[in-house]
Amino acid sequence: MTRGSHLPQTARTQIKICGLTRGEDVHAAVEAGADLLGFIHVPKSKRFVDVDQIECLLQLVPDHVASVVVVQNAAEETLDMLRDRLRFKWIQFHGDEDVDVVRRYRGYKAQAIYLDRDLDEPLAKLDPGAPFNLLDSAVAGASGGTGLTFNWSLLAEWPGNLMVAGGLTPDNVGELIRSYAPWGVDVAGGVEAAPGVKDPQKIQAFIQAVRDAEVACD
Ligand SMILES: O=C(O)c1ccccc1NCC(=O)[C@H](O)[C@H](O)COP(=O)(O)O
DSSP states (O other): OOOTTTSOTTOOOEEEEEOOOSHHHHHHHHHHTOSEEEEEOOTTSTTBOOHHHHHHHHTTSOTTSEEEEEESSOOHHHHHHHHHHOOOSEEEEOSSOOHHHHHHTTOEEEEEEETTSOTHHHHHHOOTTSSOEEEEEEETTEESSOOOOOOGGGGGTOOSOEEEESSOOTTTHHHHHHHHOOSEEEESGGGEEETTEEOHHHHHHHHHHHHHHHHHHO
């Protein structure tokens, strides 16, 4: 399987471990080889971390790992405050934010893939100017951290660098890589012992499964 037309076959899949709330989990994800770490600043999330917590957790992230703050329809004052106070690489916009806001804050967008809806809508919303687009499963009333997979076959047709989220686990991520070789993968619940509490062995197993599947693709 080819890795989209945009990357050479040998490119390494970008791996994001999301929903970190504890220092030991940051260390575990870094040691296991994660490329991006996500901190969720969405009040309704069971993985919510406040600004003080994020500030402390960011101090544990080495320079070679990209940190991401996840927001969902946050007010501009909140976005300004996050930008002014915290040192992170990206803001992940996980709501209905329009492209102007995403670009102004140098972020990227999570496109909701509603499992019961037509796929033309998220496809039309993909931002070709973005460094990458995140595709994540959504159902009525829940977008983000659903633990559900969407139909990956659409990845064969969609353009640009795509990061896939939604229901990934150490057991299914290898199949995703071997079949569609997305630019990146993103996991929250699939590497947890409990909501917001990561399991270091699951993190290691997830990253190993990605790397093993890449070798199988070469
Ligand atoms: O994970 C959450 O609780 C969450 C809540 C609200 C907005 C975004 C959220 N997560 C963002 C992510 O990037 C997750 O990694 C992604 O949704 C995948 O979650 P999962 O299906 O549990 O692997």
